[in-house]
Amino acid sequence: MTTRKKNPIWAFFASVKLALFLLFILAATxxxxxxxxxxxxxxxxxxxxxxxxxxxxxxLELTDMYNSWWFLSLxxxxxxxxxxxxxxxxxxxxxxxxxxxxxxxxxRLAKMRIRxxxxxxxxxxxxxxxxxxxxxxxxxxxxERQKDDGILLFxxxxxxxxxxxxxxxxxxxxxxxxxVIGSPTFARKVLHNEKFAFKGSIMIPESQETNFIYSFTNxxxxxxxxxxxxxxxxxxxxxxxxxxxxxxKVTILENGKPVPLKDGSTVHxxxxxxxxxxxxxxxxQSSYQxxxxxxxxxxxxxxxxxxxxxxxxxxxxxxKMQPISFGIINQEVRGEAVQRVKIWFSxxxxxxxxxWVNNGQKAIIKRPAGEYELTVKQLxxxxxxxxxxxxxxxxxxGCGMMLLGLFVAFFxxxxxxxAFIREEAGQTTLIFAGSAHKxxxxxxxxxxxxxxxxxxxxx
Amino acid sequence: xxSSQLFGITTLCYLLxxxxxxxxxxxxxxxxxxxxxxxxxxxxxxxxxxxxLRWQESYQMGIGHAPLTNMYESLVFFAWCTTLFxxxxxxxFKARVVGAFVxxxxxxxxxxxxxxxxxxQQINPLIPxxxxxxxxxxxxxxxIGYGAFAVAGGLGLMYLLKKSGIKKGKxxxxxxxxxxxxxxxxxxTHKTIIFGFMWLSAGIITGAVWANEAWGTxxxxxxxETWSIITWFIYASTLHARFTRGWSGSxxxxxxxxxxxxxxxxxxxxxxxxxxxxxxxxS
Ligand code: HEM
Numbered sequence: 001m002t003t004r005k006k007n008p009i010w011a012f013f014a015s016v017k018l019a020l021f022l023l024f025i026l027a028a029t030x031x032x033x034x035x036x037x038x039x040x041x042x043x044x045x046x047x048x049x050x051x052x053x054x055x056x057x058x059x060l061e062l063t064d065m066y067n068s069w070w071f072l073s074l075x076x077x078x079x080x081x082x083x084x085x086x087x088x089x090x091x092x093x094x095x096x097x098x099x100x101x102x103x104x105x106x107x108r109l110a111k112m113r114i115r116x117x118x119x120x121x122x123x124x125x126x127x128x129x130x131x132x133x134x135x136x137x138x139x140x141x142x143x144e145r146q147k148d149d150g151i152l153l154f155x156x157x158x159x160x161x162x163x164x165x166x167x168x169x170x171x172x173x174x175x176x177x178x179x180v181i182g183s184p185t186f187a188r189k190v191l192h193n194e195k196f197a198f199k200g201s202i203m204i205p206e207s208q209e210t211n212f213i214y215s216f217t218n219x220x221x222x223x224x225x226x227x228x229x230x231x232x233x234x235x236x237x238x239x240x241x242x243x244x245x246x247x248x249k250v251t252i253l254e255n256g257k258p259v260p261l262k263d264g265s266t267v268h269x270x271x272x273x274x275x276x277x278x279x280x281x282x283x284x285q286s287s288y289q290x291x292x293x294x295x296x297x298x299x300x301x302x303x304x305x306x307x308x309x310x311x312x313x314x315x316x317x318x319x320k321m322q323p324i325s326f327g328i329i330n331q332e333v334r335g336e337a338v339q340r341v342k343i344w345f346s347x348x349x350x351x352x353x354x355x356w357v358n359n360g361q362k363a364i365i366k367r368p369a370g371e372y373e374l375t376v377k378q379l380x381x382x383x384x385x386x387x388x389x390x391x392x393x394x395x396x397x398g399c400g401m402m403l404l405g406l407f408v409a410f411f412x413x414x415x416x417x418x419a420f421i422r423e424e425a426g427q428t429t430l431i432f433a434g435s436a437h438k439x440x441x442x443x444x445x446x447x448x449x450x451x452x453x454x455x456x457x458x459x
Numbered sequence: 460x461x462s463s464q465l466f467g468i469t470t471l472c473y474l475l476x477x478x479x480x481x482x483x484x485x486x487x488x489x490x491x492x493x494x495x496x497x498x499x500x501x502x503x504x505x506x507x508x509x510x511x512l513r514w515q516e517s518y519q520m521g522i523g524h525a526p527l528t529n530m531y532e533s534l535v536f537f538a539w540c541t542t543l544f545x546x547x548x549x550x551x552f553k554a555r556v557v558g559a560f561v562x563x564x565x566x567x568x569x570x571x572x573x574x575x576x577x578x579x580q581q582i583n584p585l586i587p588x589x590x591x592x593x594x595x596x597x598x599x600x601x602x603i604g605y606g607a608f609a610v611a612g613g614l615g616l617m618y619l620l621k622k623s624g625i626k627k628g629k630x631x632x633x634x635x636x637x638x639x640x641x642x643x644x645x646x647x648t649h650k651t652i653i654f655g656f657m658w659l660s661a662g663i664i665t666g667a668v669w670a671n672e673a674w675g676t677x678x679x680x681x682x683x684e685t686w687s688i689i690t691w692f693i694y695a696s697t698l699h700a701r702f703t704r705g706w707s708g709s710x711x712x713x714x715x716x717x718x719x720x721x722x723x724x725x726x727x728x729x730x731x732x733x734x735x736x737x738x739x740x741x742s
Contacts (some may be wrong), residue, residue, distance in 0.1 A: 016699065019699060034729070244587070329671075392671060
């Protein structure tokens with residue numbers, strides 16, 4: 001310890017002044033990134049702030065400041081400060097927790113702030129027994145030791161709560177470690193394994209599939225190791241026109257075979273706030289893209305023959321179900337979203353059928369030669385955000401530790417009760433004393449109540 | 460009766476409560492303070508009913524959700540938390556005049572929610588991003604924290620006023636005489652900050668978990684998140700300054716005020732002042 005203390009570097013990092021300074025600097029510099037917009041194209045800054053200022057921003061990395069070398073260094077120094085400062089103090093805490101409290105001189109009790117003296121008309125041994133039993137019954141397990149002129153009893157609770165602070169400090173480190181483990185930059189530059197942790201996105205048009213995504217950091221493809229198929233995408237609206245639900249139906253395929261997931265089904269409803277995780281990779285519903293093409297499904301209700309195709313608007317196609325041909329000859333559009341389409345349908349018998357049908361709604365077409373169901377739906381691509389973050393559990397555990405540690409540090413304390421019992425002329429004098437390392441006022445009340453109740457029991 | 464009428468009555472109660480508390484400060488008549496407390500309690504009860512009613516109204520509109528989803532609702536909830544926290548504190552610590560420094564916050568929040576043009580009182584359905592149980596956990600934890608910090612800020616202000624009153628020698632006769640002892644205010648400020656810090660931490664954590672559920676990133680340094688962590692740093696330094704360097708009194712009082720300014724900025728400033736720069740301004 002003493003040699004360590006002399007080491008100036010150690011002393012520097014063990015200082016609480018440094019901690020206060022760092023907390024202040026972190027708070028102050030963090031403001032910069034909320035005033036200067038982050039991660040915009042370089043030209044944007046030139047336009048907004050002029051050539052020179054923009055150059056300064058680039059040099060100081062103010063345009064991506066939370067990932068800049070200097071901000072990360074600050075966090076590094078902060079962590080080091082936290083580690084050294086805690087290591088410096090933990091041995092002391094262990095000593096306090098392990099301490100033999102029975103070595104205290106009985107005279108000291110009379111000087112403690114929280115204390116009370118009683119007399120009992122009992123011999124020493126019985127008195128000691130009474131006190132020990134009573135305290136034990138109240139959850140204070142006592143130890144005792146013979147002193148020169150009497151017997152000292154001691155009980156303590158919550159000694160371990162002295163570690164609460166260090167749980168908080170450790171939790172911050174656990175969170176930071178989790179952040180590093182889950183960082184795509186760390187995976188790429190340090191582990192040289194992009195697949196370890198990444199963030200990216202992919203657009204999958206309905207009826208299509210993909211086995212890769214595009215990385216956010218550099219736009220490169222990242223192989224998923226399995227295939228994701230999107231069969232359907234839709235948006236629901238509230239009556240007032242606000243969007244209610246974005247929903248994609250997706251299937252995970254391994255070697256071309258659909259994989260059933262937790263709920264047993266192979267088709268999963270992917271919604272905002274309802275992501276899908278497979279093999280540590282999580283898919284989030286994040287955007288969509290409407291197309292001018294249509295997804296069509298034609299079913300012959302008698303033979304159950306079924307055929308799906310993507311067709312462009314304004315085009316007529318020949319179906320594989322001979323001799324049917326059909327096409328979309330008109331559409332009603334609101335914004336980018338198709339509301340209704342006008343269908344032309346012919347099976348070479350009688351006049352072709354021409355009718356309007358709502359987007360995505362099933363139309364039943366009765367012809368002399370048979371009956372068909374036709375669904376025409378504007379084609380959408382679903383935009384998925386895809387992340388792999390193996391550090392997230394560290395972060396969550398760290399968060400839990402922090403809340404637990406804060407609770408212990410703030411609302412619990414290490415409390416001690418002493419009782420010194422001495423025999424004098426057939427009576428015993430009892431000196432009770434107590435201490436708490438926090439919330440002393442609260443403990444004083446508990447102490448008084450405890451001793452008052454004892455006194456009442458004895459009379 | 461609908462919820463907005465009840466919110467109107469609530470605002471009135473809080474205003475009366477604030478007036479009586481200020482009168483207590485000036486006239487030092489205990490009865491006046493009891494009336495102030497009475498109005499605060501009536502206000503909070505009516506407001507509780509109003510919040511419940513608004514909740515029910517949203518169900519009648521077929522878009523049922525807890526009334527904690529936009530600026531108007533959060534302001535109302537902030538006033539509710541602040542008042543409730545204050546009433547609890549008054550019963551526990553018997554420091555009545557503190558109301559003169561706290562109830563104005565509740566009045567300001569209610570009045571701003573009701574009268575500001577940019578704030579819509581409509582009950583709107585939830586967009587997909589907000590359809591999560593984490594929304595509730597997040598808003599409730601944050602606002603309990605904000606309520607406590609508002610009280611701590613009021614206590615800080617009170618401390619500084621009393622201290623400057625004592626310096627000027629206007630001890631017993633002026634209104635500073637009716638304020639609690641400096642030591643008592645200091646202790647209450649510290650306890651309140653501890654309570655707030657606990658909830659702010661929980662608020663930031665629930666927000667992070669939600670963000671991770673919704674778009675796969677628990678922390679993205681957006682201005683709101685960043686300001687919440689700035690606020691957290693400020694209170695962390697305040698606590699450390701106190702228990703490791705023995706700071707107390709005026710310095711902690713100033714930090715309590717600075718902390719509340721930061722809370723205020725996290726809550727409003729980010730939406731309104733930085734909205735010129737950032738697309739997610741309104742909410
Ligand atoms: C933002 C980050 C931090 C948080 C949230 C935090 C939290 C806490 C908490 C809750 C306590 C206990 C308060 C109490 O006893 O009532 C504490 C105590 C303490 N912290 Fe921190 N801390 C942080 C950073 C640091 C750093 C970087 C240092 C490094 C020097 C540090 C050094 C200490 C010390 C020395 C104590 C007093 C321990 C004792 O009781 O002897 N803290 N901290």
